[in-house]
Amino acid sequence: MQSLASQRFETFWNQVAQSYADQKLAIIGSEKPFNFCCIKNKHLCHFISNAKDTLKEAKNLGFVISTILNRYYDIIILELTKSRETNLGLIALAEESLKDGGKMIINGDNKIGIKSFLQNISYQWPPEITMIKKKGRIALYQKKKQLFGRWKKYQGFDKNNDGYYTRCDMFSPKEIDEGSQKLVSAFSTKLFGEVADLGAGWGYLSKEALRLNNKITRITLFENNYSAYLASKKNIDDERATFRWASIENIRNLRLRFNHVICNPPFHSGRQTDIELLKSFIFYSSRLINPRGSVWMVFVSGVYFENELKKYFDNIKLLYKDKHYFVCQLLKPKIKEV
Ligand SMILES: C[S@@+](CC[C@H](N)C(=O)[O-])C[C@H]1O[C@@H](n2cnc3c(N)ncnc32)[C@H](O)[C@@H]1O
Numbered sequence: 001m002q003s004l005a006s007q008r009f010e011t012f013w014n015q016v017a018q019s020y021a022d023q024k025l026a027i028i029g030s031e032k033p034f035n036f037c038c039i040k041n042k043h044l045c046h047f048i049s050n051a052k053d054t055l056k057e058a059k060n061l062g063f064v065i066s067t068i069l070n071r072y073y074d075i076i077i078l079e080l081t082k083s084r085e086t087n088l089g090l091i092a093l094a095e096e097s098l099k100d101g102g103k104m105i106i107n108g109d110n111k112i113g114i115k116s117f118l119q120n121i122s123y124q125w126p127p128e129i130t131m132i133k134k135k136g137r138i139a140l141y142q143k144k145k146q147l148f149g150r151w152k153k154y155q156g157f158d159k160n161n162d163g164y165y166t167r168c169d170m171f172s173p174k175e176i177d178e179g180s181q182k183l184v185s186a187f188s189t190k191l192f193g194e195v196a197d198l199g200a201g202w203g204y205l206s207k208e209a210l211r212l213n214n215k216i217t218r219i220t221l222f223e224n225n226y227s228a229y230l231a232s233k234k235n236i237d238d239e240r241a242t243f244r245w246a247s248i249e250n251i252r253n254l255r256l257r258f259n260h261v262i263c264n265p266p267f268h269s270g271r272q273t274d275i276e277l278l279k280s281f282i283f284y285s286s287r288l289i290n291p292r293g294s295v296w297m298v299f300v301s302g303v304y305f306e307n308e309l310k311k312y313f314d315n316i317k318l319l320y321k322d323k324h325y326f327v328c329q330l331l332k333p334k335i336k337e338v
Pocket of ligand 1: 177180198201223225246263267
């Protein structure tokens with residue numbers, strides 16, 4: 001079903017598109033390329049994202065893909081993200097990449113605060129058009145001069161309270177996640193050989209795994225988010241670490257390769273709960289370990305699915321449980337083809 005953001009954008013775009021035929025466009029902030037299907041000249045439109053799987057989807061739809069704004073554009077479309085700091089950083093970047101007189105379109109749902117965000121911008125930069133529709137707003141601005149350079153700071157990697165490089169557009173940037181800490185306590189000194197870190201984020205689990213387990217020969221960090229992947233490279237300086245910018249469903253030729261998988265699996269896509277994503281992490285982890293290997297996973301209490309684990313593993317050891325987290329060691333992967 002078409003999302004509200006997509007319906008709002010389509011209505012708006014149909015009203016203005018004729019004036020912008022053949023112009024160079026970029027889309028930023030969005031993890032949903034389908035929201036922009038109504039754009040006709042997709043070969044003139046750059047879809048910018050950090051997420052490997054999103055970029056793949058955008059490419060399949062005909063957009064030109066990139067992780068950065070790398071030229072001057074006539075129009076930049078920002079779909080508001082759930083992170084205010086990320087949005088401010090994106091505005092600063094977009095302003096720099098717009099041609100003089102270029103247009104910026106900002107689209108967002110009420111529930112992620114579009115109204116106050118636009119008010120904040122419009123105070124210095126009045127919009128030419130604003131449309132209120134489908135539980136959200138969309139507004140169009142014309143570039144006049146550089147107004148928001150001070151927000152470029154949100155594009156940099158800074159050390160967080162725990163001493164790790166992070167940025168606002170990744171998981172738990174301000175501090176180490178509590179669930180991840182519980183997982184480290186469970187696998188401490190138990191890992192050896194080849195290890196995979198699935199959804200490695202900015203590298204906390206791998207860094208601790210390497211510090212606490214000198215029998216690890218190699219650890220491979222798999223991460224979908226490009227900026228988290230870059231941050232993990234800054235955080236880990238150990239020749240046993242290998243970094244892969246990849247979405248787990250595209251990991252090829254590594255079946256049965258690993259002695260251990262460590263993982264704090266995601267269960268959100270953007271703001272929405274995405275249980276299928278969590279289930280896919282359980283499934284793929286079972287394919288990556290060898291028959292005597294084990295998967296070490298932490299679950300948030302509300303999304304602990306014992307039945308799902310039993311589908312792919314014969315032995316499930318519950319190592320730790322409190323009212324927020326479950327930490328498990330999953331052994332004896334079921335070898336059946338799925
Ligand atoms: C709950 S976070 C855990 C991050 C890190 N391991 C930690 O403990 O701090 C889950 C991570 O999975 C990543 N992720 C989400 N979908 C993914 C996918 N399809 N393939 C690979 N990584 C993914 C997210 O970007 C996020 O960094």
